[in-house]
Amino acid sequence: MTLEQRIRSDIEERIHSGEWPPGTRIPFEHELVERYGCARATVSKALESLARAGLIERRRKAGSFVAHPQVHSAVLDVPDLPQLIASRGEIYRWDRGVRRMALPSDLADETGIGRPALLIEGTHHSGASAFGIETRLIALDAVPDAAKESFLMTPPGTWLLSHTPWTQARHRIRAVAATGSVARRLGVVSGTACLELQRWTWRSGVPVTHVTQLFPGDRYDIVAEFKPGAQ
């Protein structure tokens, strides 16, 4: 491991652990030069790399600061549904289903969370009709505060967005036909083509939440933009 990488990961570690929360001024370059006993160019390269990754923000004369949460550069976005529906000019409503239960570790394991979790089911409404349904697991070790929430008024996705950052996400998108109770909850005829979106999110490698959302094909689509090498 090179010295530059060591400096970088040292700082990254302190940011991710919460030791240096957003807004903290990290040591000046000349202080890091002293700490690691190296040239300023080496420290500077490490900081530049952190700045490119969006973890810190550098300001002349002022120093370098831990960046405020995610302004993640929009690839496959994690949308806030209430906001999204409001921006379309519709009234949003969240309807938590009957199931809100704590799961033992072994059951949660089936979806890859692999730890004690909270299970929440509910429906997102746009105006008078159902917009989508979701089944969500929240890892209680990563987000202990979730245990105190009922999620009756606020959908869990919205609550999570403002209570915990994520550093990694995987999406899986499929087309499935809605049948039986699922079709009934969505208010569509059995066999309707739906978009199934599964999302896993992690914070520093630790699972945070897993959600499966189902949207009738005519009510939702995903747009993803990608520009490689944008500096």
Next chain:
Amino acid sequence: MTLEQRIRSDIEERIHSGEWPPGTRIPFEHELVERYGCARATVSKALESLARAGLIERRRKAGSFVAHPQVHSAVLDVPDLPQLIASRGEIYRWDRGVRRMALPSDLADETGIGRPALLIEGTHHSGASAFGIETRLIALDAVPDAAKESFLMTPPGTWLLSHTPWTQARHRIRAVAATGSVARRLGVVSGTACLELQRWTWRSGVPVTHVTQLFPGDRYDIVAEFKPGAQ
């Protein structure tokens, strides 16, 4: 504009213009040092930045080479279907449909290409069954060589991946039901839930191709991974 940025954009320009096609060895660092009359560190930073963006590949002793396009750092990937199907252990077959025609600018405009284009339709097969169908427009000003291709043996996506790089892509994903001739071509019953993937790609802001692909829900799903700041 800094010297580093000038060196970077000079090289970028030659790659995008096609003057240095994929595989070309770009001048050695010491040659660039001579050309720009600067220190090696400056040239090296410019090349490092190009390598990070995936435009070039650097190899010790050998030099730096223009990267082959399809190594995009995977967010919403542009997959090569033949390769993807082969990796699943199935036999791939491409079946170009009857339509391969040049479109006047005004017709192409309807899909947002906005320029003379080539229209190609065809079916991707995996083993004995249809895997997906696609309808594609290729902008002839961006890819003039496409006019000479029949696309009978090679699907246009594969051909494009090895003939032209892209710098920007937009994806749109929906769930739709396959009906009529579409269902017949896919070999599914009418009403089957399908994933519709539309993709627009650009090279330096100029449209390259637009494709609409339709996959039966049980034969394809999209996985997108996102790690901010991954080097």
Next chain:
DNA sequence: ACGCCCTTTATGTCTAGACATAATCGACAG
């Protein structure tokens, strides 16, 4: 109190080297 200028200072860019490392390619032995 307020606006203006000027000093200070941390980052931004760059130079001219050094040594490390890994891959290529030719020479040479089998």
Next chain:
DNA sequence: CTGTCGATTATGTCTAGACATAAAGGGCGT
């Protein structure tokens, strides 16, 4: 003809400086 070894060479990482630049903050006059 084939495989191994060593010299060569381009990139990788780093040092110890230099000067440029932008912005914070203090001092000054109004």
